[in-house]
Every structure is written in C-alpha cells, then in structure tokens.
Amino acid sequence: MSPNLEGTLKSQVPALLLRRLFGAGARRDEAAAKQHHGRQAPSPSPPAPAGRRRVFVQTESGCVLGMDLDRGDNAHTVKRRLQLALNVPTGGTSLTFGDRVLENDLSSVRHDSPLLLTRNSIHRSCSTPCLCPVSEDFEQKDCSGLVEILGSSSGSVRRLVDDVASGIMGGLDPVPIDSGLGGSYYFRNDEGDRVAIVKPTDEEPFAPNNPKGFTGRALGQPGLKKSVRVGETGFREVAAYLLDHENFANVPATALVKITHSVFNINRPMNGGTPAHDHKPQVTSKIASFQQFIAHDFDASDHGTSSFPVAAVHRIGILDIRIFNTDRHGGNVLVRKLDGGTGRFGCQTELFPIDHGLCLPENLEDPYFEWIHWAQASIPFSEEELEYISKLDPMRDAAMLRGELPMIREACLRVLILCTIFLKEAAAFGLCLAEIGEMMTREFRGMEEEPSKLEVVCMEARRKVDEWEPFSPSVEEDMDFQFSMDVLGGYSDVIRSPRFNCSGLKGSFRNPLTKLVESMNEDGDDEEDRKEPSMHSSDRFSSADFSTPSLHRTTSSKTSSNSSVHAPNRSADEQLPSSLCFFRLSDMSAEEWHVFVEKFQELLKEALEECKAAGGQRMKQRLGTSCKF
Secondary structure, three states: OOHHHHHHHHHHHHHHHHHHHHOHHHHHHHHHHHHHHHOOOOOOOOOOOOOOEEEEEEEOOOOEEEEEEOOOOOHHHHHHHHHHHHOOOOOOEEEEEOOEEEOOOOOOOOOOEEEEEEEOOOOOOOOOOOOOOOOHHHHHOOOOOOEEEOOOOOHHHHHHHHHHHHHHHOOOOOEEOOOOOOOOEEEEOOOOOEEEEEEEHHHOOOOOOOOOOOOOOOOOOEOOOOOOEOOOHHHHHHHHHHHOHHHOOOOOOEEEEEEEEOOOOOOOOOOOOOOHHHOOOOOEEEEEEEEEOOOOOEEHHHOOHHHOOHHHHHHHHHHHHHHOOOOEOHHHEEEEEOOOOOOOOOOOEEEEEOOOOOOOOOOOOOOOEHHHHOHHHHOOOOHHHHHHHHOOOHHHHHHHHHHHOOOOOHHHHHHHHHHHHHHHHHHHOOOOHHHHHHHHOOEEEOOEEEOOHHHHHHHHHHHHHHHOHHHOOOOOOOOOOOOOOOOOHHHOOOOOOHHHOOOOOOOOOOOHHHHHHHOOOOOHHHHOOOOOOOOOOOOOOOHHHOOOOOOOOOOOOOOOOOOOOOHHHOOOHHHOOHHHOOOOOOOOOHHHHHHHHHHHHHHHHHHHHHHHHOOOOOOOOOOOOOOOO
16 A cells, blocks of 8 residues: 555544544534635534534633534543544543533533533543544634534624624734733724624633633632632623623623634643644634623723712622622723713713623622722612612522523522522612622621621521421531642632631521620520511512522531532532631532521521611721732
C-alpha cells in the first residue's frame, strides 16, 4: 500500500465513524465550518426528527461540543462522541445536568440543554487512553452555526444573534474587554456597532481559560463567591433577565448561547500538544452569556447618585432582593444621560442594572447592595411598586426558571422563593428598601462576622424543623466526596465565628444576635413555655404550593461533619468548611423544605416588628464585599 493511500485511510475512516456516530449533527458541523471559512451566509438548519434533542456538552477544561441525541442514546454514547471528536479522556468522569448525575437514562435532558463532563475525583491518573486519529475536518470541533441560542429566547435576543452572526461573517472581529476579572468581549454588527457583550463560562474568574491569570479550578467547583460555582454565572445572568417581569428594572436582554470564534482565550490546547499561544488563533466554541450592549455615559460609581430617579433605584433594589444579589456595586449600574428629553420616570438619567452572574447563590451568604447607602432607598415604596411586589409569585417564578433553565440547581430556586416571600412580607409590613436590605446584610463585630437578621430567622426555622417529630435525627448515608479540601485550602484562613457554626440553636427568638448566642448552651426545658409567633397574612404560602423536586439529603446540622455526599448533588458551600456558612438550604428534603417555609413565615412577623421598632436607629457601618466581576 502506498504511503499516500495509507495516510488518506487513516484520516477518512475515523471521519466516517464520526459521521455515523453524530448523524446529521456532524454533517451540519462540516458544512458550518466551510461556511465560516468561506464567509458564506449560513442556511437554516432543518428541524430535528421527532424524539431527537440537540445538546451542548462542556468539559471541565472548557471544550464544547454540540450533538444530537436519539432516543436510545445514553451517557456512555455521549462520552464516546466527546472522546472521538475532542480527543479528551472520559475515564473516571460523570455527565452532569445541574443537580443530576446522568447515567443510562437521558430522558430528563431537554432540547438545547448544556451538559457538563466532570471528573469523579480531583486526583486522577495522568495516563492518556489510546484514541483513534481524527480527520482535519473535525479539528474545528463543533461549528454548527456561529451563534446558537440554548433554550427559548425573546424576539429581541434573536435579532441580536442575527446581527452578531452577520458581523462575524462580515469579518468584524470582536473586541476583548480589559476591565473585570473574567474574559468578556464586545461583538459587533455588520455596520461595526457594538451590539452585544459575550462572557464565556470557561473564562470566568478561576475558570480554566481565564485570560487574566485568575485560574486554578475546574468548572463546577466553588468560585469567586463560595456559593456560586465556576462556570455557572452565565445562566444566572439569564435568570435575572427572565425574572425582570415587564422589564421592571431595565435588565438588558440576555440569553445563554454557544458561540464560535477564534478571539476566545485558550490557556492550553484543546487536543493536547504545545501551548496554545505558540500557534495561530484557534477557532473554538464556547458556552457563554450573551447580553445586549447598552450605550451609556458612565456608571454609578463615576457619578453622584442624587440625580438618580427614586423609582429606578427602587426597581433595581427590588430585583436585587428577589435574586439575593451578592455583588451590586456602582460599577454594574449603567447611567445614560437624556439630554433634551426625559426618561421613564420624568428624569434626565436612566439606569440599567447589569452583571448578575453572582446572584441566586446556592445558600445565603453576605449580599452587597450599594444602594443601601443612597438616599432614594430610604424613601417608602410607591403604590405602583407595592402592587408589583404583591403580584410576585415565587412558586411560579421557580417553575418558570426550571422550564427555561433546566440546569439551574434546586438550592438556587429555594433562595429565590425564600427572598421573594421575605420581600413581599417586609414591603406589606411597611419597611422601605434600605430597611429590607439591612435585614439581609451581615455585620462585623470585632473580628467576627455575625449572621444577618434574615439568616437568624432561617436558623430558628431550621431548628424548629429539626425538632418536628417526623424529622428526628437519623443516621445519614455516607457517599463519596468529589473535591478534596486541600485543593480548597485558600478558604481555610477566612475569619470564622465559632458561635454560629450550626443551625441547632436554642433560646428565644427575640433579640436574635444576643439571646440566641447566650442560650446555645442552655437546656431545652423552657421550649414548651415559649409561644410561637403566628402570621395571619392572606398572602401566606402553604406547604402544598412548594411542589419542588426532592434534593438528596446532605449533612444536617446534627450529623457529623465527616459525612458527605456525591459532589454534583452538593451545594458549593458544602464543598467548603461548614463554619463558613451559618445556614444551608440544600440539606433539606422536599418535605422538610415545605415545613421550613411555614415556620419561616411564622417567625418572620416578629423579626419585622423588631426591625420596625428599631427603624430610627442609625445604620451600622459594614465592611464591603463587592467584587467588580
């Protein structure tokens, strides 16, 4: 056999195998790659046959591959396709979809869903399996369309995607953004105007392909905020947009996309070999948040806040409370001057909140609300704002996010439900925006961080759930723990408060930051004599409303700190020392969660009365925890 014929066979046979494995998806990838190089307009893809779903699989290193799933496909099939197309090892890995670890049954995977391939252990063999050669056509990986929207989207988002695709086909390269800790890019239309900001999930802070040196963790591990995993800020950006009903807070149009371009950063070669910077730019596909670019004059950190409309500040604050925003600093509130005209509220400035990647954490931690210190936040809500708040339905919002973002974790939805209930009750009770924000924010006393008033209510409600007869202490089942604590040792020196390292607290609820501490060592004999506050609100949510999927039980406050569960089902906080979190939402079963919400609402009235009575006190100074992300 001639050498030329032998080389041709080596490249063509695996290509034929790939086409058989991938079916129509691989043929679309080849056509799209040729269109990309030839700068031809992409033709619309034919509809997928009945039962076929298109998914996007991402590895821990950031590689992304789009593929079509048939009814008979399973996790092994998906891994095999990844191994052949991207030349990545798949031994000792799990295919995850939000909280779920996928095995043979892929029926829970929705169309246009992103999946993540994670390692089962942080310590693995360095050996590489023998892989068959891949033809040059497939070195472009998945190029099926320059921009593909994951899930449903609004008409404005689809128009933006078309504009960006036209700009790419016209040869207009994106512009990297120097500010911030993560990788982000301005994408332009065919006229050269900036129309969208794209943030790849594998270029976030600590992610494998971060272009600014902030690397060191795999996708799915705790990130910049300990309750938000690396690689999961993108869908949170989309969640904030979806929850901004009627564009109440002015959140720009946002979607989750798979986007292909050579401008994206790769810190190491996708398919092995020498470092990526030694070669010409490589066309690669990324999963990213895709947000409309808002033309503005400055941000809130560059301008005095006195000219900001009260209604605009209130609306941004209402959204931040609902989504428990942990990073609302002045830099992510854009300000547009309206010379010669007036905006939505009769003022000459208009505000746009952006950068919501650190909202909806998996557990309550310390939020950051810059607007707490603005005068507008101390003005009572208007009738229109109170009506909007009263119509919010946390269960409907949670169900909507499950449908639109099926990869979202159940613990994040519990945070949404809890904070929306808290906002509705606090607003109905007459608290202003600043008072509500203060109740959610932690304080530093001496060198110790104290739980917020909201966390104290949750801790007491959790204690009542533990005391409820059907939930008496039981032996927890130990499971494998994916991430070693020595890898996360950077968190070990964080200031801890040993007085608040569990949720099993005793004593009266009144004066939460004092009496709860003083009574931790007391016997529980006086519990029977204490009256539980009741709430007679017509808006109170019953346990029947909370038909949420059951989470796997994790380490409770009464079990040993050595017990653990499989990492994909653990919250990000549970992969860190337990003393860093005062209270966990993820360690409750569905039934416990229902009871917890009832107890939380009962205890909330007394906490609101206490806050209202202290409303005239001077706001306490706190240490800021903002991160310009």
